[in-house]
Amino acid sequence: MNEVFLEIVTAKFTAADFERHKLLLPAYQDSSNLRLVFFNETDYNTYLKELETECDMLLSRYWLSKNLELIDKNKFVIKVLTVLKQEYSKKNHCPC
Numbered sequence: 001m002n003e004v005f006l007e008i009v010t011a012k013f014t015a016a017d018f019e020r021h022k023l024l025l026p027a028y029q030d031s032s033n034l035r036l037v038f039f040n041e042t043d044y045n046t047y048l049k050e051l052e053t054e055c056d057m058l059l060s061r062y063w064l065s066k067n068l069e070l071i072d073k074n075k076f077v078i079k080v081l082t083v084l085k086q087e088y089s090k091k092n093h094c095p096c
């Protein structure tokens with residue numbers, strides 16, 4: 001069995017939220033609990049970078065089209081990024 005680097009259980013979003021916004025989901029879902037699971041720091045950093053890139057692309061596309069759906073998706077991406085960074089800080093005992 002693989003050792004888990006970081007596991008985040010959150011009620012702030014669901015698998016349906018990821019599906020609705022068409023985002024990759026590094027997670028497991030059992031009953032009603034969504035767990036974001038990263039088996040190593042490289043996977044975590046890669047996913048973080050993908051979300052940050054997605055956020056930048058959404059903002060760029062918004063300024064061209066002024067589509068409010070892009071802002072909604074970007075808000076969700078920012079929420080996920082925030083949770084990821086908070087949980088990573090807790091894991092590493094950052095006094096942030």
